[in-house]
Amino acid sequence: MKLKENSNTDVSSKIENFEIKQSMLDFFVSLRTQLIDDIASSYINGATDRKALDGKIEGYKQFDWSVSLLAQHWYLNRQEATSERMPITVQSLIQKMRGAYYNTH
Structure with a gap:
């Protein structure tokens, strides 16, 4: 009977450890995705016009x-x-935003 109780405890412990590791992994993936998104946003702003007003x-x-x-x-x-490795679609969108910004400023 003791062997079965220890076995159940080991399985529960392993499941709990797996769930903790999974939640940590989810957190880091979310953090990485947000960081990439923030950097991409900064890059697009700079590529369009570094002197543009914030939020413009x-x-x-x-x-x-x-x-x-x-x-x-x-x-x-x-x-x-x-620019050699950036998707052409992104380059085109940057050019359109740059043109629209310079047209109004």
């Missing part, structure tokens, strides 16, 4: 889409951001 570039409808595409590209490819 974020107001364009292309901004969220370009940040999402760039963050996805970085997450999937794990590469540095250069």
Whole structure:
């Protein structure tokens, strides 16, 4: 009977440890995703116009889409951001935002 109780305790302990590890992994994946998203947002702002007023570039409808595409590209490819490795769609969206910003400022 003692053997069975110890066995159940071991299984419960392993399940608890697995759940803790899984929740930590989920937290770090979420943190990494947020960090990539923040960096992509900063990169898009800088690529459009470094001197733009805060919040001005974020107001364009292309901004969220370009940040999402760039963050996805970085997450999937794990590469540095250069114009040679950046998706053409993101480059195009940056150019459109740059043109719209310069047109009004």
